[in-house]
Amino acid sequence: MAEPVAHGTDERFKPATLKDVALLAGVSIATVSKALNGREHVRAETRVRVQHAAEKLNFSPNVLAQGLLAGRTGTVGLLTSDLDGRFSIPVMMGAEDAFGSGSTSVFLCDARGDSIREQHHLRALLSRRVDGLIIVGDTTNPRETLGHDIPVPVVYAYAPSIDPRDVSVVSDNVGAGQIAADHLVECGRRRIAYISGDVNYRAAVERVEGASRALSAHGLELVGGEALYGAWSEGWGRGAVRTLLARHPDIDAILCGSDQIARGALDALREAGRDVPGDIAVMGHDNWEQIAAQSRPPLSTIDMNLEQVGRKAAHLLFAAIDGAVKPGVHSIATRLVTRGSTALAD
Amino acid sequence: MAEPVAHGTDERFKPATLKDVALLAGVSIATVSKALNGREHVRAETRVRVQHAAEKLNFSPNVLAQGLLAGRTGTVGLLTSDLDGRFSIPVMMGAEDAFGSGSTSVFLCDARGDSIREQHHLRALLSRRVDGLIIVGDTTNPRETLGHDIPVPVVYAYAPSIDPRDVSVVSDNVGAGQIAADHLVECGRRRIAYISGDVNYRAAVERVEGASRALSAHGLELVGGEALYGAWSEGWGRGAVRTLLARHPDIDAILCGSDQIARGALDALREAGRDVPGDIAVMGHDNWEQIAAQSRPPLSTIDMNLEQVGRKAAHLLFAAIDGAVKPGVHSIATRLVTRGSTALAD
DNA sequence: CTGAAAGCGCTTACAG
């Protein structure tokens, strides 16, 4: 039985090159290139012989060399500030999916919210001659631009660039608030309170804005006249519910700025002996599966379609690589997901 | 004011090359190369002149061309089957961190658990002449090997390869169970029950095994003689607690196979009127921040040090690229994280 | 239909 030996640099054979294939097939490397790339002016018989030789040698073309010639590498950089985040990951998945199913490979760089590290990665990516860049933010708040002296197209995803001349893709948070409020009204609710998250997040404010706008359209307004802002936590959700029940015991729905807040709200309502959805309906935002599906009752919420944000960013980047693209902020529609917490009482 | 025009392929200037720098500095491209790379045999004065020219042209060497010469690209492939997962992401973060802070760039590929897609990505990665590969699994269960006719070194992370001739890095799940049980015993608990997850997961079984072993060392055993296996969900945690309280009302601690299960257990205990940690201590596994820190009380748990798993995988890959590496499974120690749910009753 | 040659951007012996 052979000793299990790990590969070392020395023993490892180099991959076959055009030259090797040419030698084996008994033709020139130019002919091999043409035969393998489906170019015309190659005799069918020759082409087959070359293909056999290539297969036998397990030949796969060196994409670096091709890229050097073509002036295009077929690579893009995905520069995130937060590999950790629940929100940036789905955006990256969408982008990876859009690129990876084609012949574009993506370089992953995590700047960890540090602009020094971002510059480092940016330089490395440009040295590798990526064809374009996607910048994935860690919050919905606008971020500073990378500038306009970068020699390749750039698309900002999730967090838009603060500079309107850049191309950005975001979820439609105003629309999300509207959809949520409309759903509650359709479920027959009229006394709707809003427990929002951290007021410093644009998403928090925009979702409230959308909800208020939708209620106005129905001749309604938020209970208490405005949303309660706090933190993106279950604790805040629980606390806010207690406040709310004391001040407005007759509410029939609570719209929350996030699923985590909603989860806290559900727990506090249950502990206060209020029935959901019979007595009070509850909704969240984000469609964080692990939270929303596991709450009691399961939570109706808004899916921000983050994978779509990533896919759209990828497509815009392709377009920009191929030519000009209209700058500005592209907004992706969100989607209602109904679960038990807003079930109709029929 | 200038019209905001997005870059198109045509108008975009090509990055400067050695030739451009040579022209500007009035020397040959060979001299530029030597000057910029700190090679000797260049007059100090000349070197400075070249450096100035390079700066002026914003020159950054084309790493593709360098790689073509060197036979090394300074890139690695990170092939995951599950970009979605709470567990694979931290592993990837660790690997990205270890590579990215050096001069290695990482290609991200998500196979989405599909072996066709995995083969597709594998081929693409090899065409790009990556120097090595890290395969990140989606569960702790061993996965099939990629084989041994791959021309670059491969390291498996999180999910080990089923083939002992491969190099794998995993968290020490047996050790995790031991640490958890030891902690409960140190907190003065003696009647410890175990609510595990899905029995088909190796991690579930190994954690139980570690806990049982640690208890034996203290002359104890699990309440009921064995662990309760179920699902990785809060619902299972709640249900199992009810069963447990009915059968063994005198337990003083519950060790759970995951934080999610523990979260369910905590909720059920509260609703049954049992005090945690006064009456019963509760522990989880995974240190899933969002769950563990937000439970009532906050949850003591075991951190699986997944970033370390990723970092270790990166270092092993480096070693393998530079020469031979001892095959086998490398196990990363886990770490106790104490919060309120096991606070000492003093 | 086939192949020799030039060239993508770089580095490295080797002459001068």
Added chain:
DNA sequence: CTGAAAGCGCTTACAG
């Protein structure tokens, strides 16, 4: 100390 030449692996006009 400096530069002309060869070569990494490929593709693309251009001769034959």
